[in-house]
Amino acid sequence: EIDRLNLMTYGMSGAWQGWESWHSSPLHWNKGSSTPTGIDSSVSHYLAAHVPASKLGVGAGFYGECYTSPVSAPVQTLGSSQVSASDGTMAYRNIMASYYSQAAYHYDSAADVPYLSLSGSNAEKCTYVSYEDATSLAAKGAWVKAQGLGGVIIWTISEGYMSSGATVKAQNPLLEALSASLQ
Numbered sequence: 001e002i003d004r005l006n007l008m009t010y011g012m013s014g015a016w017q018g019w020e021s022w023h024s025s026p027l028h029w030n031k032g033s034s035t036p037t038g039i040d041s042s043v044s045h046y047l048a049a050h051v052p053a054s055k056l057g058v059g060a061g062f063y064g065e066c067y068t069s070p071v072s073a074p075v076q077t078l079g080s081s082q083v084s085a086s087d088g089t090m091a092y093r094n095i096m097a098s099y100y101s102q103a104a105y106h107y108d109s110a111a112d113v114p115y116l117s118l119s120g121s122n123a124e125k126c127t128y129v130s131y132e133d134a135t136s137l138a139a140k141g142a143w144v145k146a147q148g149l150g151g152v153i154i155w156t157i158s159e160g161y162m163s164s165g166a167t168v169k170a171q172n173p174l175l176e177a178l179s180a181s182l183q
Contacts, residue, residue, distance in 0.1 A: 002055060004150055007046070007059060010061025011024055011155075015078050015082045018034065019036075021067055021071040021075065021078060022037065022074055023074055023108065024064060024086075025113060027039050027139055027140050027143055040143075043058065043149070054150050056149050057150045058149060061132060061154075062158075062159040063159045064090040064092070064130055065090060065130045066090050066128070066129050067081050067084070068126065069125070069127045072117045073106070073115065073128055081128075084124045084126065090131070092162075099126060104116040104117055104118050107136075113132060116128070116129040137177045138181040141178050141181025141182045152178060
């Protein structure tokens with residue numbers, strides 16, 4: 001008997017042939033054949049295969065994916081765009097320190113995830129950064145709870161640590177948002 005089945009529902013996109021730009025960990029799939037992934041659709045396949053919801057976990061990535069030009073948002077033709085950086089280099093703390101600005105920030109309310117649209121004048125030449133933030137993780141946790149799923153796995157908790165925070169909670173904004181939404 002299986003006690004738990006955790007799905008890696010982060011790092012779900014890339015510069016792959018036949019795809020358009022998409023989110024790294026979209027809670028909701030847009031049902032586009034050129035963006036064939038979303039946490040809700042992945043979970044639905046496992047539930048249809050009779051995996052009990054309470055034994056199923058989904059993933060949260062505390063990092064993002066950086067696409068290069070010409071991509072600057074989700075659901076765009078890739079052209080010559082590549083994913084030039086992800087796990088490690090694009091840790092949440094690095095995104096916030098080196099890439100984030102209010103002017104670059106967007107929230108895809110249909111997919112329930114944020115992204116940044118940038119000029120490309122940064123170390124990795126990022127023009128589109130897909131990642132998770134406290135808002136998207138709160139939505140993910142609430143959705144997991146509403147679906148009666150077993151929980152959330154994190155890759156990797158240290159990438160969400162913000163040393164500049166004045167309190168333990170402020171140092172771990174992603175973990176705090178996820179935890180609060182699962183209560």
